[in-house]
Amino acid sequence: MATGRATRSLKVYVVCSGLIYGNGEDIFYEFFRSAWLSLHPELASLPIVGSGKNIIPTIHVNDLTQCLKHLLLTLPPVPLHIKP
Numbered sequence: 001m002a003t004g005r006a007t008r009s010l011k012v013y014v015v016c017s018g019l020i021y022g023n024g025e026d027i028f029y030e031f032f033r034s035a036w037l038s039l040h041p042e043l044a045s046l047p048i049v050g051s052g053k054n055i056i057p058t059i060h061v062n063d064l065t066q067c068l069k070h071l072l073l074t075l076p077p078v079p080l081h082i083k084p
Contacts, residue, residue, distance in 0.1 A: 011075070015064075015067070015071070017057075017059050017064050017067075018056065018057030018058050018059055019056055019057065019058045019059070020059060020061050020064060021059075021060060021061065022060040022061045023062065
């Protein structure tokens with residue numbers, strides 16, 4: 001990365017947040033609404049895709065903004081690897 005070598009003060013943080021939902025992102029809206037109101041018992045859980053062993057990480061947009069705020073306020077040392 002040429003920019004990193006030219007500017008030693010540049011720190012890059014890569015945040016792999018997964019699938020973002022909430023505040024208008026209506027990916028899970030109908031599932032959450034149906035489960036909350038018990039309107040459709042068959043929609044009370046997400047449908048199984050493929051073998052069902054796939055894992056899709058998700059995060060609410062408000063939680064993601066709190067994580068980014070914490071990252072900016074603390075500026076952890078680089079490199080930092082956080083495994084779930």
